Amino acid sequence: MTAGPLATPDNANAADDNAEARVAAVRAFVGRHRRRNWVDWYVAGFALLIVAIYGANFLATPLSRLSHPASHAAATQAAANQAVAGAGLVIGVGIGLLLLAQALGPLALSPADASWLLLTPLRRRAVLRRSALIVALLAAAAGALLGVLGLAMAGPYLRLARSGLPGSWLFLSAVAGAGCCLAGVAAAALAQPGGRGRTVIRAACLTVAVVAVAGALAGRRWSALTLAVTAGFGALSTPAFDAAALTALALAAVTWLLLWRRLASFPASVLRADSARSGRALLAAQFLNFSLLFWIAEDNHWRGRLIRSRAWPGLPPALALAWADWRRLGRRLGPLAVLAGAAALPALLGTALTGKLRPDLIAAALIAGALAAGAQGTTATKRDQDDPALRRLLGVEARQALLARAVLPALLSGCWLALALTVLSATGTLSGWLWPLLGLIAGPGVTAGVLRLARTARINPADRGPDTPLGSTPPWLVSRALSVIVALIGAAPLLAGLLKGEAHATLVIDQCAASVIVLWIYLLAARANM
Numbered sequence: 001m002t003a004g005p006l007a008t009p010d011n012a013n014a015a016d017d018n019a020e021a022r023v024a025a026v027r028a029f030v031g032r033h034r035r036r037n038w039v040d041w042y043v044a045g046f047a048l049l050i051v052a053i054y055g056a057n058f059l060a061t062p063l064s065r066l067s068h069p070a071s072h073a074a075a076t077q078a079a080a081n082q083a084v085a086g087a088g089l090v091i092g093v094g095i096g097l098l099l100l101a102q103a104l105g106p107l108a109l110s111p112a113d114a115s116w117l118l119l120t121p122l123r124r125r126a127v128l129r130r131s132a133l134i135v136a137l138l139a140a141a142a143g144a145l146l147g148v149l150g151l152a153m154a155g156p157y158l159r160l161a162r163s164g165l166p167g168s169w170l171f172l173s174a175v176a177g178a179g180c181c182l183a184g185v186a187a188a189a190l191a192q193p194g195g196r197g198r199t200v201i202r203a204a205c206l207t208v209a210v211v212a213v214a215g216a217l218a219g220r221r222w223s224a225l226t227l228a229v230t231a232g233f234g235a236l237s238t239p240a241f242d243a244a245a246l247t248a249l250a251l252a253a254v255t256w257l258l259l260w261r262r263l264a265s266f267p268a269s270v271l272r273a274d275s276a277r278s279g280r281a282l283l284a285a286q287f288l289n290f291s292l293l294f295w296i297a298e299d300n301h302w303r304g305r306l307i308r309s310r311a312w313p314g315l316p317p318a319l320a321l322a323w324a325d326w327r328r329l330g331r332r333l334g335p336l337a338v339l340a341g342a343a344a345l346p347a348l349l350g351t352a353l354t355g356k357l358r359p360d361l362i363a364a365a366l367i368a369g370a371l372a373a374g375a376q377g378t379t380a381t382k383r384d385q386d387d388p389a390l391r392r393l394l395g396v397e398a399r400q401a402l403l404a405r406a407v408l409p410a411l412l413s414g415c416w417l418a419l420a421l422t423v424l425s426a427t428g429t430l431s432g433w434l435w436p437l438l439g440l441i442a443g444p445g446v447t448a449g450v451l452r453l454a455r456t457a458r459i460n461p462a463d464r465g466p467d468t469p470l471g472s473t474p475p476w477l478v479s480r481a482l483s484v485i486v487a488l489i490g491a492a493p494l495l496a497g498l499l500k501g502e503a504h505a506t507l508v509i510d511q512c513a514a515s516v517i518v519l520w521i522y523l524l525a526a527r528a529n530m
Contacts, residue, residue, distance in 0.1 A: 022122055062086065063148070066155040066165050079156050080226045081219065083233065086153035088216025089348045094146050094181065095209040102188040102198060104278040106135050107271065114275035118268055125263040128271075132189075132263065136256070139185040140178040147177020154233035172241040179248025186255035190262060193270045206341075213344050220347075220427040287459050288480055294375060295382075301332065317396045322404035324380045329408070339373050343420040347427050357429065359498045366420055366439075366498075367446070367487055373416035374443075374450035377408035381454045399527045402451070406519070409450045414443020417494075434503040438494050438511055445490025445515035448522035453483040455526070490518040 109118060109131055117127050151173040158165070191197025219226040277296060284292035313323050329336070346365040349358065384391050384401060391401050417439030424430045459476040488495065493511040497503050 022126075059149070062152045064152075066152050066170075080230055083153050083157065084219035084226050084229050085216045085348050087150060087229065088212045088219075090146055090150045090153060091212035092209050092345075092348070094143070094177075094184075095205045095212075097142055098181070098184045098188065099202065099205055101135070101139070101185055102192075102201065104281060105189070105192065105274045106185050107131055107189045107192060107266070108275040108278040109271060111275065111279045114272050114279075118271055118275075123264070124266055124268075125260075128263050128266060132259070135185055135189070136182060139181040143178035143181025144174035145177070146181070147173040147175070150177065154236065157230045157233035158236060159234055166238070168238065169241050172245040176241070176244040176248045179245065179250075179252040182252035183248065183255045186252070186259045189259050190255065192274065193267050210341060213341070213348065216348055217344055217423065217427050220429075287474075287476060289459050289476075290375065290453065290480075292459075294379075297335075298379065307331070317394050318400040318404040321391060321394060321396055321401055322380065322407065325377050325405065325408050328379055329376060335376055339369070339376070339416060340419065342369055342372075343416060344423050345369070346420050347423045347429050357501075359501065362424070362429070363495045363498050366417060367484070367491065367495075369420060370413040370417050370443070370446045370491070371450055371453065371484070371487060374409035374413035374447055375454065377412050378405070378450060378454035381405050381451065385455045385457075399523070402526055403523060406444075406447055406451060406523070410444040410447040410519075412443075413446045413450060414440040417442055417446070417491075430498075430501070430503075432503050434505075434508060435497075438497065438503055438508060441508065441511045441515055442491040442494045443515070444519045445492075445511070446487045448490050448519045449483045449485075449487025451526070452486055452522065453480065456480065456483065486518065486522065490515055 107128060108114075109128070113127065148170065151170065155165070158169075188198075188201055191201050215225065215229075219229065277300060281293060281296055284290075284296070310327065313320050315323060346362045346369070349361045349365050381402070384398075384405075388398070391398065418436040419439075421430065421435035421439040425433055425435050456476070456479050463475045491511075491514075493507055493514050497507045
């Protein structure tokens, strides 16, 4: 019996080099046989150019605060409100991106790699290296941008010399933001295999976001908080920027070293499940398939859970059929809590980016939030659209079922609009207290768009739509755009009042009539198509 070769460090390094070479050879083989012509690169480059142009135009106003002197900031209360609201919004966006990364993995492979390379004898670390590098680059870019935006919010209150803002402060802010995002993403990847770790990170992120947003909103009412925040901005100096950048880099280095060690034994089952979920989610987002995104979230939540049986409610058949959405909503209050917290976003968007009241941004945020809130009550409506067997088994007509299922989305949309407009009124962004009543009445009008969006047919990328000067328009894009337009028409009086900045009794009557007419016309049109 002969002894095998000793596992010396040189042998281990040689094995690692061979494994990486094998992975590189496999990826090179796949790349050579991948069909990608110049049109694909042209479309990707053109899309990036358009995003860069619009992004630069969008960020020009907040970044211009870096050139304002301290005397200009002290002379305007709007600048102070923007500083506090902008800082809270930057923190909230950073937390939101971290939660999004955690929902998608953050470590995930392409469908081909997850079903092929992951199950081969190749070294796990070599297979995951490219994904980890992409995640690190995205996190660093997003963090650097958020760091610069955070500095821009504090710009008018920084104690600058006559030469202006030092370039080192801008660089150190970008480094600090990139380091914090890198550390957060690495921590989320370390907690990816375990459910408890992901829950702890999610709870910590939500706590920080709630505190930041609450402080940003409170600063509009309590000037002492605004003065404390702006005084803190004024006390910043080069040593403070150095310490922040070094601390962020140290945290990023420690977390990524731990993650690099963890990659060698990362569980394949977790990677397969997360890669499949993130692949479906990215594909659904690419086609604006919100129904599929909602189904992915629901499937991920309810999979493996045992649900207690309940007695069938003693209600009429149509209401009993609609009771399923009420029960599902009562068993899962997490999305409602998130939506309730998101009711503060319109108040932040109103002044955080430009320092001036932006009714168009407020209106867009209100419509998007009302659609998202109403969609939480349309699960059974989507199921009936795909498979009406349960409705037919109970002998319920399609019109009665749709009418009964319109109640919950109307309440959700109306209550969310009322809550968001209450926050806008409480923070002083809107004057008067008729706005919450307007939002509550506008709920049924927005519900027509919510129901139309839920009952939209499944997306077929092969379908061709009407030809335009820009090419063929996909039918699924036209259908979803029409659903948003229906919601805008249902809330037209409310949006008109927002643009004018005033609310009165006549506007309440107009909104009530618009909600009833739009919802009634939609139900009649849906009945004709059933």
